Amino acid sequence: AQSVTQPDIHITVSEGASLELRCNYSYGATPYLFWYVQSPGQGLQLLLKYFSGDTLVQGIKGFEAEFKRSQSSFNLRKPSVHWSDAAEYFCAVGAGGNKLVFGAGTILRVKS
Amino acid sequence: DTAVSQTPKYLVTQMGNDKSIKCEQNLGHDTMYWYKQDSKKFLKIMFSYNNKELIINETVPNRFSPKSPDKAHLNLHINSLELGDSAVYFCASSPLGGGRQETQYFGPGTRLLVL
Numbered sequence: 001a002q003s004v005t006q007p008d009i010h011i012t013v014s015e016g017a018s019l020e021l022r023c024n025y026s027y028g029a030t031p032y033l034f035w036y037v038q039s040p041g042q043g044l045q046l047l048l049k050y051f052s053g054d055t056l057v058q059g060i061k062g063f064e065a066e067f068k069r070s071q072s073s074f075n076l077r078k079p080s081v082h083w084s085d086a087a088e089y090f091c092a093v094g095a096g097g098n099k100l101v102f103g104a105g106t107i108l109r110v111k112s
Numbered sequence: 113d114t115a116v117s118q119t120p121k122y123l124v125t126q127m128g129n130d131k132s133i134k135c136e137q138n139l140g141h142d143t144m145y146w147y148k149q150d151s152k153k154f155l156k157i158m159f160s161y162n163n164k165e166l167i168i169n170e171t172v173p174n175r176f177s178p179k180s181p182d183k184a185h186l187n188l189h190i191n192s193l194e195l196g197d198s199a200v201y202f203c204a205s206s207p208l209g210g211g212r213q214e215t216q217y218f219g220p221g222t223r224l225l226v227l
Contacts, residue, residue, distance in 0.1 A: 032213040043116075043202065043220035051213070088153065094213035098143065098206060099168055102155040 002027045002095040004103035012109040013081050021076040021106050023065075023091030032094030033074040035065055038105075039087045047089075050074060061085070086110045115139050116219035118203050124225045125193060133188045133222045135203030143167070143209030144186035145216060146178060149200040161186050162209035190224075198226045 003026045013019050025031055032051050036044040048059025055067040065076045074091060091103040116137045125131055137144060145160040145168070160168035161180040175191045190197060200221045206214040 034215070036218070044204075044218035046215060046217070049215055090155065092155075096213075097168065098160065098209055098212070098214060098216075099157050100147075100155075100216060105153045 002093055002101045004091050004093050004101055006089075006091055006103035006106045008106045009104070010107045010109065012111060015083050015110050015112050016080050019076075019078045019081045019085070019108070021089050021091075021108070023074045023076065023103060024072050025074065025091070025093045026072065027093050027095070029096075031067075031074075033065075033067060034092040034094070034100065035059065035063070035074075035076050036090045036092065037087045038090065044090065047076070081108075081110055083110045083112060116203055116205055116217055118201075118219040118222050120222060121220065122223050122225075124227065126227055127193055127195060129193050130189070130191045131193060131224070132190070133201055133203075133224070135186045135188070135219060137184055137203075137205040137217075137219075139205055139207075139217065141205040141207050141217075142183055143206045143214075144180065144183070145204040145206075146186065146188050147202040147204060147218075149202060149221070151199070155202070159186075159188075160209070167209060193226045195226050198224055200224070 005024045034049045035047040050067045088105045090105045092100045095101045119134045143162045146158040149155045159178045164180045177189045180186045203219040204216040206216045
């Protein structure tokens, strides 16, 4: 069965520091991968997605993610974190039939 | 100009009551979804509808009944509410649906608390 693992429940980074959020997936075929962000009390906003092609994908708000098939990973990165990036981040894999399977989320805290 | 909207935003009710959550999308999409986010923030799909036809029906108690009057609306009716139904319910939509993976666009969520 398809699954997504986000190993880090919480991550704290200093403002201006770089960020990497980890995501590992389990899926038999070519995966469709997504990162969403949820700010407190808000809905889910799509940051970026990977369907095919270039394995390094750019998203909104300065985020990028790299698909590594050999590691079954799709880690999210940002070179310099802003306080407004504090939120919960969800990785998801398309599980066929337009069904998304989500990871448990990683809460990002930004300290000034 | 909200793309996917849900009402109400908050819902507090007693056990045993029946309640509905409404979802509307103005993106012209053919497919709509309901997801449940539990207290541990775990998101799981419940249903999806394509052009008013039920496509995905996960293992959900039959107290939950989705209804799609047209392709722009997908409502969720819950009978005999239980404490465990307390969660955030997200509606989403995608352009076409069917077997091909698409990007899903989410609403702001409805926070349901059952007392």
